[in-house]
Amino acid sequence: MKKPFSSWPTYVVISILVAACSKSNEVAQMQNSANGTTSASCDTINMQYSTNVLPILQANCYSCHGNGRTQHGVSLDGYENVKRQADNGKLIGTITHAAGYPPMPNNSPKLSDCDIDKITDWVDRGAINN
Ligand code: HEC
Known part of the structure; x- marks a missing residue:
């Protein structure tokens, strides 16, 4: 009876990690598509x-x-x-x-x-x- 209970925190941790991972991938993809093909060469920090x-x-x-x-x-x-x-x-x-x-x-x-x-x-x- 103890087994299922002792393992559920592991599932929680794993699913949080998976969720966090796919979230940051989404953000990275959005940034890439926003910058199009110029993302590597487009400097947009501290613009004057x-x-x-x-x-x-x-x-x-x-x-x-x-x-x-x-x-x-x-x-x-x-x-x-x-x-x-x-x-x-x-x-x-x-x-x-x-x-x-x-x-x-x-x-x-x-x-x-x-x-x-x-x-x-x-x-x-x-x-x-x-
Ligand atoms: C070919 C001529 C032309 C070019 C090039 C042009 N504009 Fe305009 N601009 C206009 C005209 C015409 C209006 C009035 C448009 C309207 O009210 O429908 C206008 C209006 C504006 C306004 C006022 C908008 C408002 O709500 O009052 C701004 C701000 C503006 N332009 C900025 C720019 C910027 C920034 C650029 C360059 C990225 C630019 N314009 C390029 C012709 C031009």
């Missing part, structure tokens, strides 16, 4: 405005929102203007194609996951002028 974020905006947004162009009244010229769009949520909302925001860049393919992750990291760190 001048070296990481600004070049993406210049390449993808300045044709309508930079160098004096202000489509929809939106300028992304200079840190202060970008900071305003970061703080009001529109920068991330538009590039992630979130509900309630016009998808940007307008009439062009969505930015790569890598570029979106870079801008998101910079915003998450306070969108500072670095």
Whole structure:
């Protein structure tokens, strides 16, 4: 009569381990698919405005929102203007194609996951002028 009782904690431990293991695999898979094929080369830690974020905006947004162009009244010229769009949520909302925001860049393919992750990291760190 003692045997079944003495072994049930082992089953509990094993099933917790199995559950924890498959959970972390899920997370790893999600991260891999989010970064697509660029996961190995996409650095999204400690992103800086001048070296990481600004070049993406210049390449993808300045044709309508930079160098004096202000489509929809939106300028992304200079840190202060970008900071305003970061703080009001529109920068991330538009590039992630979130509900309630016009998808940007307008009439062009969505930015790569890598570029979106870079801008998101910079915003998450306070969108500072670095
Ligand atoms: C081809 C021109 C064009 C490009 C390129 C472009 N935009 Fe826009 N942008 C627009 C237009 C047009 C609107 C107004 C869209 C609307 O209200 O439907 C707009 C609106 C916006 C807004 C305001 C959204 C709101 O809710 O008020 C933001 C923020 C924005 N764009 C950011 C960006 C960013 C960031 C990029 C680059 C990733 C970008 N745009 C690229 C034309 C462009």
